[in-house]
Amino acid sequence: MKITRREFIKCTAASSAFMAIGVPFSFAAAKDKNVDHWVKGVCRFCGTGCGVMVGVKDKKVVTVKGDPNNHNAGFLCLKGALMTPIIYSKDRVTEPLIRKNGKLVPASWNEAMDLVASKFKDAIKKDGPTAVGYYGSGQALTEETYLASKIFKAGLNSNNVEGNPRLCMASAVGGYVTTFGKDEPCGTYDDIDAATCLFIIGSNTSECHPILFKRIAARKQSDPNVKVIVVDPRKTNTARIADVHVAFKPGTDLALLNSMAYVIIQEELDNYRFHSKYVSFMDNKKNKLTFKDYQKFLEDYTPEKAEKITGVPAATIEKIAKIFAESSATTSLWCMGINQRIRGVWANNLISNLHLLTGHIGKPGATPFSLTGQPNACGGVRDTGGLAHLLPAGRLIKKKSHRNEVEKLWGLPQDSLNPKPGYHTMAMWSALAEGKLKALLVLCTNPAHSLPNLNKYVNGMKRKDTFIALIELFKDAETVKYADVVLPPAYWCEREGVYGCSERRYALVEKAIDPPGQCKPAVDILIDFAKRVGVDPKLVPYKNSADIWDEWRAVGRPTTYNFWGITRERLRKESGIKWPCPTEDHPGTDIRYVRGKDPNIPKDHPNKYHFYGKPDGKAVIWFRPYKAAAEEPDAQYPFVLTTGRVIDHWHTGTMTMKVPELRRSFPKAYVEVNKKDAKKMDIQNGDNVLLETRRDKMVFQARVSDVCRPGLVFVPWFDANLLINKLTYDAIDPGSKQPEFKICAVKVSKA
Amino acid sequence: MTLESKTQNGNRFKKRLIIALAGIAAFGISYFIYFNLAFPEVKCAAVKHLESPDTVSDCFECHIKATPKIAQDWYESKHGIMLVKCFVCHGQPDGKGSVPYAIDPDVDATCRKCHDPSIQKMEAKYGLEPKCNGCHPFHNNSLHHKAYVKSIAKKTVE
Numbered sequence: 001m002k003i004t005r006r007e008f009i010k011c012t013a014a015s016s017a018f019m020a021i022g023v024p025f026s027f028a029a030a031k032d033k034n035v036d037h038w039v040k041g042v043c044r045f046c047g048t049g050c051g052v053m054v055g056v057k058d059k060k061v062v063t064v065k066g067d068p069n070n071h072n073a074g075f076l077c078l079k080g081a082l083m084t085p086i087i088y089s090k091d092r093v094t095e096p097l098i099r100k101n102g103k104l105v106p107a108s109w110n111e112a113m114d115l116v117a118s119k120f121k122d123a124i125k126k127d128g129p130t131a132v133g134y135y136g137s138g139q140a141l142t143e144e145t146y147l148a149s150k151i152f153k154a155g156l157n158s159n160n161v162e163g164n165p166r167l168c169m170a171s172a173v174g175g176y177v178t179t180f181g182k183d184e185p186c187g188t189y190d191d192i193d194a195a196t197c198l199f200i201i202g203s204n205t206s207e208c209h210p211i212l213f214k215r216i217a218a219r220k221q222s223d224p225n226v227k228v229i230v231v232d233p234r235k236t237n238t239a240r241i242a243d244v245h246v247a248f249k250p251g252t253d254l255a256l257l258n259s260m261a262y263v264i265i266q267e268e269l270d271n272y273r274f275h276s277k278y279v280s281f282m283d284n285k286k287n288k289l290t291f292k293d294y295q296k297f298l299e300d301y302t303p304e305k306a307e308k309i310t311g312v313p314a315a316t317i318e319k320i321a322k323i324f325a326e327s328s329a330t331t332s333l334w335c336m337g338i339n340q341r342i343r344g345v346w347a348n349n350l351i352s353n354l355h356l357l358t359g360h361i362g363k364p365g366a367t368p369f370s371l372t373g374q375p376n377a378c379g380g381v382r383d384t385g386g387l388a389h390l391l392p393a394g395r396l397i398k399k400k401s402h403r404n405e406v407e408k409l410w411g412l413p414q415d416s417l418n419p420k421p422g423y424h425t426m427a428m429w430s431a432l433a434e435g436k437l438k439a440l441l442v443l444c445t446n447p448a449h450s451l452p453n454l455n456k457y458v459n460g461m462k463r464k465d466t467f468i469a470l471i472e473l474f475k476d477a478e479t480v481k482y483a484d485v486v487l488p489p490a491y492w493c494e495r496e497g498v499y500g501c502s503e504r505r506y507a508l509v510e511k512a513i514d515p516p517g518q519c520k521p522a523v524d525i526l527i528d529f530a531k532r533v534g535v536d537p538k539l540v541p542y543k544n545s546a547d548i549w550d551e552w553r554a555v556g557r558p559t560t561y562n563f564w565g566i567t568r569e570r571l572r573k574e575s576g577i578k579w580p581c582p583t584e585d586h587p588g589t590d591i592r593y594v595r596g597k598d599p600n601i602p603k604d605h606p607n608k609y610h611f612y613g614k615p616d617g618k619a620v621i622w623f624r625p626y627k628a629a630a631e632e633p634d635a636q637y638p639f640v641l642t643t644g645r646v647i648d649h650w651h652t653g654t655m656t657m658k659v660p661e662l663r664r665s666f667p668k669a670y671v672e673v674n675k676k677d678a679k680k681m682d683i684q685n686g687d688n689v690l691l692e693t694r695r696d697k698m699v700f701q702a703r704v705s706d707v708c709r710p711g712l713v714f715v716p717w718f719d720a721n722l723l724i725n726k727l728t729y730d731a732i733d734p735g736s737k738q739p740e741f742k743i744c745a746v747k748v749s750k751a
Numbered sequence: 752m753t754l755e756s757k758t759q760n761g762n763r764f765k766k767r768l769i770i771a772l773a774g775i776a777a778f779g780i781s782y783f784i785y786f787n788l789a790f791p792e793v794k795c796a797a798v799k800h801l802e803s804p805d806t807v808s809d810c811f812e813c814h815i816k817a818t819p820k821i822a823q824d825w826y827e828s829k830h831g832i833m834l835v836k837c838f839v840c841h842g843q844p845d846g847k848g849s850v851p852y853a854i855d856p857d858v859d860a861t862c863r864k865c866h867d868p869s870i871q872k873m874e875a876k877y878g879l880e881p882k883c884n885g886c887h888p889f890h891n892n893s894l895h896h897k898a899y900v901k902s903i904a905k906k907t908v909e
Contacts, residue, residue, distance in 0.1 A: 034859055063860070068868045078839045081864045085849045206834060214833050237834060647834050660848045661838040665809050 039512035040067060040575065042499040043080045044139070044492045045650045047372030048072070048209045049501020050080055051575045054493050054512040061087050061493065061513055070507065070575035071189050077210030079650055082659045087491055087513075089658040091474045094517025097486040104486060109518060109528075112485050116441070117532035119467040119484075123438035124156065129418070131438040133160030133428055136386055137445035138168065138377030141497030141509070143545040144522045145376075145386040146552050148443065151526060154410050155535030159397055159422030160437065162388050164445045165377040166425035167452075170736035171339040172370040173382055175348020178735075179356075179620050181613020182560060183382055183394055186592040187331065187367025188503040188578060192216055194365030197227045197327030199320075201253065201351065202337020202742075206237040207647035209335075209371055216333075217241050227323050231256070232337065233642070233709045234672075244320055247709040250640045251629035251743045252310040254343060257350035258626065259306035260321040262298040264357055267318075269325035271359030278609045279356045280616065283623040297623045309626060325358045329365030336373060336644070340741040344733045346624035353621045362594040362609055372502040374651075379500010383561060384552065388422035392552070393559040397421050409555050411538060424737040426451075426730060433460025439467040441529070442479065443522060444489070449478040449652040452739045453695055453730035454723055458482065471522055477654045478720050489522045490515035497523070497545045498571065504589070506566050507576030523548065557582075560600045560612060593619075629743040630731030633711070637693065637745035639677075640712045643728060644742075649718035656718070669719035671700035673748070674712065678704040681750055688751035691715070693744055696726040699751045713748055810837040824890040835865075858883055 035055035043050045051070020055063040061084055066074035096112035097104040107115075123131040134152045136145050145163070152161045176183045192198065192215045206213040220226050220241050230242035231253070239245040248256050264270050281289045283297070303314035310317075324330050332355065338347045352368045360366035372378050385392040395402035403417045423431050429451060431437040451457045461468060461482035470483035473491055480486055494515040500506045515521075523545045530540045542548050546568050557564045563579035565586045570577060578588040582599050591597040593611050601610045611619040633640050648665040649656040656662045671689050683689055689702045691713065700715060700722060708714050715724045729744035814837070815822040825831045840861045842850035851860055862883050863870060870883070 063864065065864045065867050074868045075865045078834065078836055081839055081861075082849060210833060217829075217832055237832075240832060648836075660843060661850065664843065664848075665836065665838060 039510050041509040042507045047502045048211050072211045086655045086658045091476050093488040099484045116469045120439045120533050129158035133440050135442045136163035138165045138374030140444040142380040143497045143548040145380045146384040147526050149386045151530045157418050162425045165381040168373040169377045170738040171344025174345035174736040179352040185369045188590050191331045191367045195331040197330040199229045199332040201231040201334045203335035204236040249311040255306045255309040255626040258301035259317050262301050263321035264325045270357045274359035280618040281621050330360040332368045335371040342630045342740045343627050345735040349622040376499045393556040393561040429457040441469045443471045446477045446479050446652040452728040454725045474654045488519040490519045495521035505576040505578045508571035631744045633745045637747045639746045639748045641746035643717045646716045653718035669722040670703045672703050672714040674708045674710045676710050690749050690751040692747040693727040
């Protein structure tokens with residue numbers, strides 16, 4: 001008897017269904033028993049922004065599941081699936097705390113807020129508005145960042161509004177703005193499903209954006225002809241599904257990317273029709289040049305020359321360049337490996353160059369796509385202008401017309417906004433260390449753990465004459481040690497607000513439960529702060545976060561960010577909408593800069609592509625020469641140290657360490673050493689290894705493997721007991737001001 | 752049957768029992784010694800589960816040696832490629848995790864977190880099923896196991 005697979009499955013299913021009759025257990029009954037109702041939200045962790053349904057029973061969160069209607073189609077990664085215990089952690093701050101005689105003691109909201117307000121008022125009175133600042137986060141809600149930015153920039157006339165996205169996304173913003181004239185990716189996650197080549201560079205997607213990696217892996221699995229290229233000095237889990245893994249010498253990717261462009265032109269795989277019409281060529285001095293000049297510029301990056309710089313065989317460079325260009329649709333994905341560099345903006349430009357050269361843009365499956373690290377860095381901080389040089393919706397502080405436009409929208413007198421950009425993040429923490437910045441409000445981030453070259457900046461936080469008010473969830477967060485006042489916020493699903501993920505998708509995190517103790521939504525704390533510190537009440541007329549959202553919609557409306565159609569009601573019904581979305585019946589936009597797809601381009605526009613961020617409508621191919629890292633290895637410090645995440649932990653681990661499974665899976669940071677290097681130094685798995693940089697030294701347990709390329713060591717940065725950021729270097733990109741976390745020189749020895 | 756033969760039988764039974772027990776003990780001891788000698792870094796990892804649960808590391812690292820077949824099956828499965836690690840479904844051996852410890856994971860406590868749409872589809876199609884793994888054995892069927900190898904074959908079968 002022959003039986004096909006399908007028949008076999010049918011038979012088995014039918015017979016087991018038959019057997020199940022009479023079994024008292026039923027899914028439907030169990031579902032009702034375990035959960036009263038489900039509340040829609042977005043995951044609290046990475047920038048993927050997966051939809052989550054929060055299961056509530058007896059006013060308590062009991063479980064979570066993936067939102068089937070969001071882009072993640074119901075799936076969650078291990079962190080997302082295990083996030084319930086964080087809400088009920090014993091380490092939650094549940095009442096305001098004030099530092100008295102060096103110790104944090106409980107206080108009333110009134111007392112704490114009065115203290116904060118008086119310190120801010122004193123600082124402004126004594127040293128002017130630039131003596132106060134706000135340091136926010138890509139994890140705060142859109143409403144929170146928009147409000148804080150407005151309170152400081154409009155209410156207090158201080159442009160010292162920064163946030164941790166400066167440490168993770170600033171170079172991507174710089175890259176997009178210089179190449180296309182507008183921030184944020186032109187494609188979406190859907191492009192992964194249509195791509196025939198996925199070029200992943202400087203991203204361990206598998207551990208840092210697991211659900212996107214699932215999508216990439218599913219794409220690869222559905223069609224064996226789909227090519228995956230992983231370019232990373234570490235052979236990470238992402239490389240497991242790669243057709244080609246390129247482990248170049250850390251910090252030489254600029255040469256590698258230029259060399260790929262050289263090969264593409266040499267092999268005549270460039271799309272001349274596209275780049276002759278829609279692209280302009282520019283060098284670092286912004287001189288307009290030609291395609292011929294570009295060819296000449298690239299002569300320094302023949303595969304043979306690039307081999308000497310990058311350590312990648314010329315044949316491999318040729319191979320990946322050909323795969324990239326010959327595929328019918330190529331999507332590039334990159335993250336911190338490209339951004340956290342002193343030439344992060346340039347590296348971003350060079351990836352976009354390859355797409356503009358080959359025309360792999362504006363088609364399904366073809367896009368240069370920057371991945372974000374935090375759930376609301378894009379929507380919350382980049383879009384609302386929560387940085388020292390920005391105003392809402394891509395407007396710039398230094399542009400008078402932009403300022404005037406915002407002044408009108410905010411009901412301010414003309415020319416009242418401070419025209420001088422504030423301190424960028426590293427300058428802000430330096431200013432605090434030097435005593436120039438007197439009072440700082442920190443929301444939803446852990447800078448005493450996450451800044452590079454920590455010792456330098458922590459000393460500043462310890463100063464007695466400066467004041468740090470911290471809105472923080474957990475008592476054991478590193479920054480709490482240096483805070484003068486700690487205010488307890490409501491967590492994730494304890495209040496309502498919008499998150500905007502990597503693909504320009506705005507989605508609502510709805511309120512599922514009440515916050516514990518005296519915890520309050522950060523929006524309420526900020527409104528209270530504004531009132532007490534003397535901000536004009538007309539600037540903060542909000543009752544709740546929905547009011548702020550409506551104002552923010554209006555502020556974004558006159559720009560190409562236009563998301564007027566994404567109303568609160570729609571967000572409640574739908575699982576996220578991608579902007580631009582100008583009207584309430586608009587479905588949202590998948591592909592930007594293309595006629596018929598992007599609502600910002602008139603339907604009768606003569607050109608198919610229109611890069612409206614640039615005055616001539618043309619995107620830019622930049623001539624960006626290779627430049628080495630700020631601190632290259634030398635005889636004294638012969639290794640390169642890089643840092644990153646493990647899948648089990650997120651950022652500074654304040655949340656993931658509260659989940660027993662995740663904590664036990666990776667209880668401690670370690671150092672990853674290549675087998676060959678380990679053999680030379682006689683290091684075994686589990687041995688103690690001393691890492692020493694020019695800034696500090698620390699002992700880690702070794703994990704010997706072939707993940708790192710020889711000459712490279714890796715340490716994850718989640719561990720509060722082993723703060724690797726004491727060793728990292730704080731050199732910054734001159735354009736984006738983002739520090740080079742990813743590369744510094746280190747001495748490695750057996751301890 | 753005589754009384755003598757009965758006692759004889761009893762004696763024989765006792766003897767056999769002793770032999771069997773000795774055999775089990777010998778096997779146990781030799782397995783223990785083998786394990787300690789062959790994998791010095793693992794050192795009876797089972798003890799670790801209970802002794803200092805906060806210092807144990809990834810389950811997989813030890814289980815690839817202790818239960819190689821199961822661990823390898825997971826590694827090659829879709830869950831392995833996506834790094835949906837052991838504890839996401841099985842919880843913690845001392846039961847102090849946030850997921851209930853179970854060799855056979857509970858559908859509502861684990862599977863539903865990601866596979867709710869599929870579970871509902873299966874319910875509608877085949878009626879009520881107490882467990883997913885009745886039809887989809889977790890570690891060793893084509894749904895999970897050797898995700899990449901089998902996926903190509905899947906197409907040619909139909």
